[in-house]
Amino acid sequence: MPIVVRDHGFKREELNESNFVDLEDARKSDKESLAVELPNCEDPQSVKPLFPKIEIIRIKFPNFGDGRGFSLAGKLRELGYAGRLRAAGYVISDQYAIARRSGFDEVEIDEALAARQPETQWISKSKWKAHFYQDRLVKVNPDSVG
């Protein structure tokens, strides 16, 4: 069973793995509430038309050293995606704060990683709004997002 990490710690995954569809199937689907999985090289513009129907987007991290997912998350948020955003795969606890700052709501890990990096190690990174240079420097135009 995968584990979902949020600011308060671990919680059990409530979504069924089979709920997730790729972008192509999402386009064909007539469901009102979609769970979409994207590779980290997806073009975010191509996802934009589906935003109103998407409940959750899961971006895959094939390796913790591959940072494309952070930029993809940032771009989806800037394009106006307001639904749930999850980083899944190989993400380590030391990356939790930057994942949150990039626009992710949560991280999904497997049981082996959860055993090696238990909940306390993730909770220690959960104050992601503190010590955040970029938030301090850059002023955002509140009317323009999306």
Added chain:
Amino acid sequence: MYRYSEFDELFVRRRVEEFRDQVQRRLSGSLTEDEFKPLRLKNGLYLQLHAYMLRVAIPYGTLDARQMRQLAFIADNWDKGFGHFTTRQNVQFNWPKLADVPEILEALADVGMHAIQTSGNCIRNVTADHFAGAAADEISDPRPTAELLRQWSTDHPEFQYLPRKFKIAVSGSPRDRAVTKAHDIGLRMVRNQRGEPGYEVLIGGGLGRTPMIGATVREFLPENDLLAYVESILRVYNLHGRRDNKYKARLKILVHETGVDSLTHEIEDEFAERKKWFAGVDRELVANLKAAFEPPVFDLSRTRAFEDRKERDSDFRVWTDTNLSRHRCSAYAIATVSLKPIGGTPGDATANQMRVLADIAERLAHDEIRVSHEQNIIFPHIPKDKIPEAYDLLAAAGLHTSNFGLLSDIIACPGMDYCALATARSIPVAQDISRRFHDLGIERTIGEMKIKISGCINACGHHHVGHIGILGLERAGVENYQITLGGDATETAALGDRAGRGFSAEELLPALERLVAEYLRLRDSAGETFLEAYRRMGPEPFRAALYPEAKKLAA
């Protein structure tokens, strides 16, 4: 000078704690070696040939006496009593123990310093003109921009796991002393026709195994758009830079493979999107940064102390003629302290020397010190009246070598003496060259000459942009040195041309002697530098001097 805000202070302290915890978690097995590696690199800890090496950032090369003394303290306490100043305005300690590193980082935090992002696949220490705020030819001080970029790039959530390292340099003068054309992003401060401040933006420069000169993507970027534009470049790079081969992962390769025009379009599209929500940088913060780098109040009174000493002391005169540069204020000079003693290790300073430099800065030179990418130390604001006293203190510490800009002012990477990547020695080669030409007594006759030496193709010694570049390789177990000619690191940047086959360590010095002798014979006047002569005549006469046997065969 910029002083840490409460925020900066808390940030570096928290970062030290985080790293202490990461070291513990590595030891307990929570982090694998692979996972720990990028984390330690982002905190400046690098694994060298013999031991760990800690690379400390000296942002835009600026530090004060208190900080320099702390570097001396670290060198004495946790290293072998010296530090090595690098081509990216960092200082490296070559012998720290892993367990001591959090404590060293704590000692750095005590004086407003850190080792954050001095290594790893992230935005590295932002460098700037080492004469910033002092040079007579400056348009604008690049350091407020560099400090803004330092803060912005520190722990930037999107750009901590880039395809490869990413280097930014800023220059505020038409004379480019920051090698902006050999950086992933080079920023040159300019003004548009209405006199408004902004930047010329260059991307995709870099040395290494595939050297490239940066290309201009924006002739004029308004000052307020800087962060939005730089973020756009970084985002395009993070999403599209190659990750399949670390040797093809730098931005320069993306520029090369995509084409400048097409990549410029992508960057501009991204920038147009970003501009919609980017309402600018906090104004108060920018104003504070500019205020922090206001020049000191200059004392314009003058006596004849400087001229008198020059008249009666020829060693002093030679040093001042060689190592002083023109300051914006005529009662002052910019003094370069050479860390290239004849036969010494380029860039090394002992703890005692660091303390002497700190004392001079504090007592005589407005408490400011700079580190240059050419591995020298600079007093950017020294009153001419105080120079005789400063010179005596330097001389007593062996820091009075009169060779700034001359042949023995060599840039060299650590090479096989320290580096795990090196394929040849570079420090001993620099030492031999420096000794030999010093003994010949012709350095001053030769005039301006930049020799740059790298001990492997990664080119940390910048050999591609040396007037004479030397690249040490290994051929069948034997060191072999290739020579490039005509490189240039300034605003007229150029990559050197490979001269021909490499030389063995024994052949190298005689070859360089032939080369220099031929230049002296061929130059049209004593004022024509080696680089000018090379540009005028092309490589052929110089190749002929390097390879006389080829001429014999042809005859």
